[in-house]
Amino acid sequence: MDNLEEKMEKLKKAGDIHVQVMKEAIKLVKPGAKLLDVAEYVERRIVELGGGVAFPCNISINEAAAHYSPCYKDEKVFSEGDVVKLDIGVHVDGYIADGAVTVDLSGSYGDLKRASEDALKSAINEIVPPMKVGEIGAIIQEVIESYGYRPISNLSGHVMEKYLLHSGVNIPNVRESSKEYIDVGDIVAIEPFATEGAGQVVDGSERYIFKFLRV
Template sequence: MDKNINNNADEDSLNEESEMVKKLMKAGEIHAEVIEEAEKLIKPGAKLYDVAEYVENRTRELGGEVAFPCNISINDIAAHYTPVYKDEKTFSENDVVKLDIGVHVDGYIADGARTIDLSCSYNDLKKASEDALYTVIKEIVPPMNIGDMGAIIQEVIESYGYKPVSNLSGHVMEQYVLHSGISIPNVKEKSKDYIDVGDIVAIEPFATDGYGEVMDGNEKYIFKYIKSRPVRLPSARKILKIIEKKYPYLPFAGRWLATEDSKYKIALRTLMSSGCLYGYSTLIEKNHGMVSQTEHTVLITENGAKITTKR
């Protein structure tokens, strides 16, 4: 199994009939359908758990696989919240919800997000991240410096009177690799890094009425396998074997292991402390400001950026 895309893809590999492009576009088609259906489920009184389970099950029904757990981050939580097993949390009429989902077909990933404002009070905040995203996509001419992309995002968000979240960023992706090493900033930066033809890029502006930075929360609900190490706890050894088999490359949710072993939470803590797993902290706006997010995955071609996660 080839787990890496050649970022300097030749013309043939970017042809619409190539296997890579077909799988990438298929993942995007599934993503677009699932996120539209899921948005309709987000209403006051609905359970976050039910929406997340719907997203992940529906992704598989349509022929895709889950690239990372469904993120449902509310209000000042910018990212990395996914429901726990049988989570009883519900949406309220005052919530600003970031729905971030990932779909892959044979490792080719579609990553996209949108903001649902149940409060009807933050329309401009939502527009700020949306406008920033579509503006920077239209301006992409490869090769393009990532710092210049950040400057465009920052300028648009600030034009609405809000701040971009400076320590969150988009990312270049490869087959089975969600973050390949190059990040797309949401603010102007001096950088020697460029995106170029053949790159698969998730661009995700975050806007806030708060401080403009996120901090780590205390909770971790999403994990990633790092390496196998000796562990003493029997439940941890059992869970590690399951993770190595089912989730060797991409992030997974703790709740996915709930039916495997009743001690899965202890096992996950043990595996993190042993260096077998990385845990993603929830990311919270530093001044608890409200946060919006909009994201698309694009394929960089000689003619600019082709959105994969939009019908």
Template sequence: MDKEILEKYIKAGRIAAKVRDECKSLVKPGKNILEIAEEIERRITELGGELAFPVNIGINNIAAHYTPEKGEDILLREGDIVKIDIGAHVDGYIGDTAITISLGEYEDLLEASRKALNEAIKLLKPGIKTNEIAETIQKTIESFGFRVISNLTGHGLERFNIHADPQIPNVITSNNYMLKEDDVIAIEPFATTGIGFVKDLDEARIFSVLIDKRNMLRSMEAREIYSFGIKRNGLPFTSRWLELSKIKFRLGIKELKMKDMIYPYYILAEKEEAMVAQFEHTIIIKDKPIVTTIYDE
């Protein structure tokens, strides 16, 4: 890997890690999740990074892809478990990291996910296969008496691409990829008190434009959204980053969906509405792997 690219990955990871660690003080009962999201995103840019994707705040059974909208007034409560998934980038090179914070019980659930991540990282080196990682994640989480969410995976990272190959499964699959030197991956074990499966909630608040699809657009709203997404080089965004009203944003998204020019990230929730915990790091594969999303003063 080119030295300059490596430095950008490390810088992005350090920024994401610092903000992740700082956000622990924001997550407390009575706090508005919109305020939390805006503060996290503000800090990423303040520290010299750019937003790789809207901060995900998943409460309790919500596993992924939930971000607050403008004007939303959802307050955290005692007993919640709160997943914060953060992405920063430097010139398109991404640091992706997540943490779960408990406002009540479920410390064992958090520890299951956290330990699974740490045990998986210990295995990493060129030549390791993804099923070896998956087996360790699954065994670790199940040793705590919980289940792994089988249809959520980690993933590769590339420039301006948050979900590149390879997939890093949390359970053994038929696609057993061998990691090679300089692969950049995000490992994110999801542990749950439920059956270990997520479902779409048929609502999306995070979107990416498909930059290879350039059809004619009729509405101003659709053109504005698509232009915004192109300027982000296809990285995800959300409605509160644009000046459009909620109604106009939805109209624009509707046209873009009809013309297959946008990808919606549907909110994912545990199928039985059970609790979910998640921890995540970004790692560059080397003989001695580089975990970019660890922050040291």
């Protein structure tokens, strides 16, 4: 078992790789570029820098809020006017860095992007563990609504453990009365989603992300 210092070193390395790859990937998201080319670059680059791919690179466009990953021979390309969500996961010996950015190719959704970014910053700044997850959701909701948008209530952040992206504790984007809480030492992915729509997502028809379990 890793001691605390080793754990922190591996988390920091995963985070450093994540930051570097994300910076490079953002520059590749432009009209005419293939989603698959960006995803393959991201995953290859993570490995080149000494990390592992924690989950397939997610590239979700416009009304697709999250969890689309281009498949083999996918011919989809970015277009002018697209709002792109780029979600990358890196691990080092199972310790995971999970983060996403919004790339606005239209130049028209700056406020929408800022709503999510400011909600994330506010949540990070105001977390004092132990803290109920519903209190974090309330912070996120308040910031997003202050911009005139709605938080997406059925997407959430999550607590991560070694080799486990979703440990079972979710971080909501709205006020909740849940008794679950985060504590000192937890590794947390906070994932605010702001929308002009109804504030809920529905499942799409394309499914290309799978998890294999040993039985």
